[in-house]
Amino acid sequence: MNAKQLYMETFGCQMNVNDSERIVTMLADLGYRATSQASNADMILLNTCSVRGGAEEKVYKRLANLRPLKKAKPALIMGVGGCVAQQEGNELLQKFPWLDLVFGTHNLHLLVDMVRDAENGERRCETAFIDNEQRLDLFPPAKGNSRVSSFVTVMQGCDNFCSYCIVPYVRGREISRRSAEIIAEVRQLADSGVQEVVLLGQNVNSYGLKTEGEPNFARLIRMVAEIEGILRIRFTTSHPKDMSDELIACFGDVAKLCGQIHLPVQSGSDSVLALMNRGYTRASYLDRIRALKAVRPGIAITADIIVGFPGEGEEDFEQTLSLVEDVRYSDLFIFAYSPRPGTRAADLVEELGREQKVQRLERLLELQKRITREISESLLGTCQPVLVEGEGKHHGQVSGRLESGRIVNFPGDPGLIGSLVEVRIVKAYQNSLLGGKYYDLTAEGAEEKPESFAVVQVPCFKRGNPLEDQT
Numbered sequence: 001m002n003a004k005q006l007y008m009e010t011f012g013c014q015m016n017v018n019d020s021e022r023i024v025t026m027l028a029d030l031g032y033r034a035t036s037q038a039s040n041a042d043m044i045l046l047n048t049c050s051v052r053g054g055a056e057e058k059v060y061k062r063l064a065n066l067r068p069l070k071k072a073k074p075a076l077i078m079g080v081g082g083c084v085a086q087q088e089g090n091e092l093l094q095k096f097p098w099l100d101l102v103f104g105t106h107n108l109h110l111l112v113d114m115v116r117d118a119e120n121g122e123r124r125c126e127t128a129f130i131d132n133e134q135r136l137d138l139f140p141p142a143k144g145n146s147r148v149s150s151f152v153t154v155m156q157g158c159d160n161f162c163s164y165c166i167v168p169y170v171r172g173r174e175i176s177r178r179s180a181e182i183i184a185e186v187r188q189l190a191d192s193g194v195q196e197v198v199l200l201g202q203n204v205n206s207y208g209l210k211t212e213g214e215p216n217f218a219r220l221i222r223m224v225a226e227i228e229g230i231l232r233i234r235f236t237t238s239h240p241k242d243m244s245d246e247l248i249a250c251f252g253d254v255a256k257l258c259g260q261i262h263l264p265v266q267s268g269s270d271s272v273l274a275l276m277n278r279g280y281t282r283a284s285y286l287d288r289i290r291a292l293k294a295v296r297p298g299i300a301i302t303a304d305i306i307v308g309f310p311g312e313g314e315e316d317f318e319q320t321l322s323l324v325e326d327v328r329y330s331d332l333f334i335f336a337y338s339p340r341p342g343t344r345a346a347d348l349v350e351e352l353g354r355e356q357k358v359q360r361l362e363r364l365l366e367l368q369k370r371i372t373r374e375i376s377e378s379l380l381g382t383c384q385p386v387l388v389e390g391e392g393k394h395h396g397q398v399s400g401r402l403e404s405g406r407i408v409n410f411p412g413d414p415g416l417i418g419s420l421v422e423v424r425i426v427k428a429y430q431n432s433l434l435g436g437k438y439y440d441l442t443a444e445g446a447e448e449k450p451e452s453f454a455v456v457q458v459p460c461f462k463r464g465n466p467l468e469d470q471t
């Protein structure tokens with residue numbers, strides 16, 4: 001019998017990417033094989049994002065656009081999962097009569113059963129949140145983002161209820177994964193040759209705080225750092241209010257922890273931060289930044305910023321511009337405010353139109369572009385440690401990342417993949433760097449490094465935010 005074809009499309013953040021991979025594995029048991037072509041699929045699933053209105057609109061457009069396929073092949077099963085499914089539930093089945101199944105963010109374990117029902121013509125919607133005991137057993141397994149680097153989920157959900165944010169409503173309450181399970185997973189990854197782990201969660205800083213007997217996040221990092229074979233540790237995303245001294249201290253003395261942090265600020269104005277329910281002030285955020293820079297000079301800091309939040313006047317926006325100048329982020333993710341149904345901010349009156357929001361977005365973008373370019377140019381001629389992750393953009397090149405997460409392509413043999421090398425930076429592009437000569441730190445006799453390869457620490461770059469969708 002020919003395998004049935006499953007076409008899966010994923011929107012949004014790394015959580016969804018993880019879930020989609022799990023779905024593909026689960027449905028393989030029912031005889032479905034992943035295909036990259038919607039046109040000849042037997043089942044089409046959209047795993048969706050609703051963090052901003054634009055992301056949600058995209059899903060509806062896609063659904064409309066896929067309708068002819070269902071008309072041409074009535075046996076085709078069509079489903080929607082993820083955050084839009086969680087938010088809209090049964091409404092989706094009503095609005096889109098060609099849809100067969102809708103599954104929420106806590107309902108992946110029901111999917112096999114739902115697909116069986118759909119094969120028998122039954123339309124189902126499952127969006128109930130499940131209890132914590134069951135959730136603890138359903139954490140997604142690690143997912144490689146390259147041969148040498150892997151995401152490891154350490155917590156899910158969020159209890160912060162920032163007034164603009166839909167995440168707590170569609171992803172549910174915060175839950176920390178068992179540390180024993182995390183450590184066992186990282187050990188297994190190390191055994192299989194993975195050298196870098198990225199600890200993942202909506203708010204990793206509050207890991208373990210609500211679970212008796214579990215370490216806090218700083219302690220968890222130290223436990224992961226003890227695992228042999230792991231050379232680099234990163235984490236995302238952090239909340240400034242939970243950025244403890246203990247966690248900041250890790251950047252000072254855990255050598256494996258990369259000098260890079262994504263610390264979303266959202267706004268530089270105290271009154272906007274209060275309206276956003278962020279739980280910190282401009283001064284306390286800047287205090288955390290100072291502390292980070294003190295223990296790890298050159299640390300690369302990135303952030304998310306929302307422009308045009310209700311009540312953001314010109315002066316408030318200027319406060320954001322000046323904060324960005326102060327911090328000197330290596331990169332920024334900037335979003336125009338988009339009201340989300342059911343959130344507290346959705347009741348606030350919006351004074352700015354789309355055009356004004358876009359204008360502020362562009363002003364901020366311009367400023368950040370200059371800072372990014374300046375930092376980028378300061379790297380030219382220096383030698384930087386790079387973990388080689390794969391083949392490069394062009395033939396004869398390999399590609400890796402600086403500690404900051406910035407991508408470097410340089411001439412080298414694929415045999416270097418998995419090595420830690422020092423590369424001289426010869427050219428800076430908008431989104432990547434070009435390297436020249438390199439020195440393999442993992443090769444035999446590498447201790448006798450020539451002096452010309454001394455590493456110079458300079459502020460550095462982005463990795464990108466796996467929790468983010470750029471819509």
Ligand code: 5AD
Nearest residue numbers: 164165264304305306335336337338
């Ligand atoms: N409008 C605009 N941006 C938002 N974000 C979250 N909710 C909204 C919204 N309603 C942004 C925040 C957050 C990132 C993941 O998405 O900056 O940090």
Ligand code: SF4
Nearest residue numbers: 158160161162165167
């Ligand atoms: Fe939670 Fe982040 Fe959303 Fe705030 S912005 S509610 S911390 S997911």
